Amino acid sequence: MSATSVSREALVSACNDLLQPQRFKDYGPNGLQVEGRINVRHIVSGVTASRALIEAAIEAKADAIFVHHGLFWRGQEGTVTGWMKQRLQLLLTHDINLLAYHLPLDAHSELGNNAQLGRLFGFEVKGSFGDQDLGLWGVSSDGQTFANADALASRIEKVLGRQPLVIHPVDSAAATRKINRIGWCSGGAQSYFEAAIAAGVDAFITGEISEPQAHLARETGVVFLACGHHATERYGAPAVAAQVAQQLGITHQFIEIDNPA
Numbered sequence: 001m002s003a004t005s006v007s008r009e010a011l012v013s014a015c016n017d018l019l020q021p022q023r024f025k026d027y028g029p030n031g032l033q034v035e036g037r038i039n040v041r042h043i044v045s046g047v048t049a050s051r052a053l054i055e056a057a058i059e060a061k062a063d064a065i066f067v068h069h070g071l072f073w074r075g076q077e078g079t080v081t082g083w084m085k086q087r088l089q090l091l092l093t094h095d096i097n098l099l100a101y102h103l104p105l106d107a108h109s110e111l112g113n114n115a116q117l118g119r120l121f122g123f124e125v126k127g128s129f130g131d132q133d134l135g136l137w138g139v140s141s142d143g144q145t146f147a148n149a150d151a152l153a154s155r156i157e158k159v160l161g162r163q164p165l166v167i168h169p170v171d172s173a174a175a176t177r178k179i180n181r182i183g184w185c186s187g188g189a190q191s192y193f194e195a196a197i198a199a200g201v202d203a204f205i206t207g208e209i210s211e212p213q214a215h216l217a218r219e220t221g222v223v224f225l226a227c228g229h230h231a232t233e234r235y236g237a238p239a240v241a242a243q244v245a246q247q248l249g250i251t252h253q254f255i256e257i258d259n260p261a
């Protein structure tokens, strides 16, 4: 492991400079959520500040953890009991800094969850849609259209290593239609479906689905692909943490804590 260390402040300001959290209206605090030791040599990135990730970071001798889903969200009880106590106790006992970036990490134009997902799927970004312009739409960058929804689903399965849930339109002509314009938004962005439809996409990719979207997909002729909240948000945190670590001359590793949801 590198002997170089930087101050906690330098790490937080490098992350803020890159992700510009002040530009977003978010559901929780972005930036340093739990203060740990003053000097940072090694960062562990992950999707969620779960107990399993914190334990793995302790094992990896991390000085800081960088995640997409931190510990604090609007509407929480606000008490430090049960699972929250356990997670905080581990962080505080081991003096580990916790940095969390939610929407700014989805949105970063090169390193964010949505940009990374589009790159991995082989999509070229043509525009954006939805609240705070977080949804992206584009076409396959090889210039080809997908023969049908199943062809798109198999591209996704190859990249993510899991089979998406696909809701096909009821209209048989729409169900077998070629897919050209694709909209996507990582994580729990099922509420972006209507904005994606309005943007004129043939298919919409996100992590999760709720009951109403199945009907909308059937009725509007726009295919809905639910590909896993975790699976679609695995790429932004390591991309940003790796870039920041390299810039500061410290070390980084991503730790995957598998999550079927």
Ligand SMILES: [Zn+2]
Pocket (backbone or CB within 6 Å): 068, 069, 186, 187, 188, 229, 233
């Ligand atoms: Zn998420």
